[in-house]
Amino acid sequence: MLAAVRCVVYRDLLLALRRRSDVATALLFFVIVTSLFPLGIGAEPDLLRSIAPGVIWVAALLSCMLSLGRLFAADHADGTLEQLLLSAAPLGVIAAAKALAHWLVSGLPLVLIAPLIALQYGLPAALYPVLALSLLLGTPVLSMIGSIGAALTLGLRGGGVLLSLLVLPLYVPVLIMGAGSVEMAAAGLAPDGQLLLLAALLIVAAAFAPWASAAALRISAE
Amino acid sequence: MTAQSIKWFWYASPQTFYPVAGVIARWCGTAAAVLCAVGLYMGFFVAPTDAQQGEAYRIIFIHVPAAWMSMFLYVVMAFWAAVGLAFNTRLSHMMASALAPTGALFTFVALWTGSFWGRPTWGTWWAWDARLTSELILLFLYFGFMALQAAIDDRRRAERAGALLAIVGVVNVPIIYYSVQWWNTLHQGASVSLARAPSMAAMMLTGMLIMALAFWMYSIAVTLVRVRCLIMDNE
Amino acid sequence: MKEFLSMGGYALYVWGAYGVTFALIALEVALLVKRTRRARKS
DSSP states (O other): OHHHHHHHHHHHHHHHHHTHHHHHHHHHHHHHHHHHHHHHHOOOHHHHHHHHHHHHHHHHHHHHHHTTHHHHHHHHHHTHHHHHHHSSSOHHHHHHHHHHHHHHHHTHHHHHHHHHHHHHTTOOGGGHHHHHHHHHHHHHHHHHHHHHHHHHTTTOTTHHHHHHHHHHHHHHHHHHHHHHHHHHHHTTSOOHHHHHHHHHHHHHHHHHHHHHHHHHHHHHHO | OOHHHHHHHHHTSHHHHHHHHHHHHHHHHHHHHHHHHHHHHIIIIISOOBTTTBGGGGGHHHHHHHHHHHHHHHHHHHHHHHHHHHHOOHHHHHHHHHHHHHHHHHHHHHHHHHHHHHHHHHSOSOOOOHHHHHHHHHHHHHHHHHHHHHHOOSHHHHHHHHHHHHHHHHHHHHHHHHHHHHHHHHHOOSOOOTTOOOOOOHHHHHHHHHHHHHHHHHHHHHHHHHHHHHHHHHO | OHHHHHGGGTHHHHHHHHHHHHHHHHHHHHHHHHHHHHHHHO
16 A cells, blocks of 8 residues: 555656646745735735735645646546556545645645744744744645645536635634734744644544545546 | 335335325425414514613514524435435435525525625624524535536536535535634624623514524425426437 | 604615515526526426
8 A cells, every 4th residue: 555655746746847837837826926915015025024924825735736736637647547546546546646646746845934924024033933834734634624625626617616615614713813813923822732733634634635536536537 | 134224215216205295395395384473573573672782683583593494404415415315316316406495595695684684783794703604605505515516517416516515515614603603702892792692582483493493394395396306318 | 654664764774685686586586486487388
């Protein structure tokens, strides 16, 4: 089973590497969106500092969502998905592996870039670890929940926007807890509660999302 | 298999259910009209005027029942979705699809009436309080379900995909509600929550309950008529 | 009667709320009637 995971992750990473521009575009989107807010709202330092956690988190959420289309579409187009459906490894494990690969390419870089954005927004350096940790815990959840949506909307017209409509309400708890943890820390309180809840969401997502994705894949691809 | 269990699947056949649905729908429709009349009478003429909010509080007689219905219908929708996926019965999926528009309607009504209640009482047309924000997200969940089913041409795939989405949604609703509650306490200034209704006089509560029952009967009637349409479309 | 309609000055809010609610319900019923007729015909 682990061999299947290794195989799928390796393959997806290799494909992502071959299409570096797709990956880079999503990350660039993250940076661009965060640059838009000061342009729209005004660059007053106190204001930016107070909206920073929320803006960074919303941008991360949108960026993750944009790249979800890639999750199953390529495999569906070239027939690999049918092979995966027939394979001996449990489909849930395969779905989890794909979500993991997606996160490595679309989520993890956000964790690394976020402190730079935080710097632009004047967020105190002491908050960077909390920000990074919240994103580290939250972005995998976004990938996993997103994989359910991607599987449900496989091959549909208007897929991208429909995917957003399906998945954004489900993202709300992650957003609230993620941004909330940084805001708590900014207020001088301990962010432990929110971070633990994020960890709980991560565990629950890891336990259930792969099976939901697998079921969705079967529904969509049969 | 006992004779009892066979009976359930007998009614699971769309052909058999069609006339039954018609009878129930007519009965519930009449009940809804009667209960609504009674409830509104109680709401406007029996329940006393509130000391703080004046006559504006009377919106509560449709706002709270609508909110209750919006959440209840989503759960029922998810229930039929689960039954449909588990037993592969088309009628169950039709029930789930038929419930969604009415559920979305009540969610919108809850938001609209909540907004109209908030304006004279708390001064704003919209308040990001926990209940209204959760209702808003619930509306997105309903729309997502309907949009997904509308986007898929293959009926069978549409029903099953929607069913899965409904189940994922219903599992998430408590999580969403809790996190919005927490978010609300973090960001709440001195402003009050719409959830804090005027202290309930017995007549107010009765009025609300009767209207809730009225909305419930209405939902059953409308849903069953819609299911009948779906059955007809299917033939 | 005038007192009832004015709702203690809150007429806009109370009737705005109730009005839209029952208008939407009427709309739903009307659409359903139309849909039933169309389904019966085909």
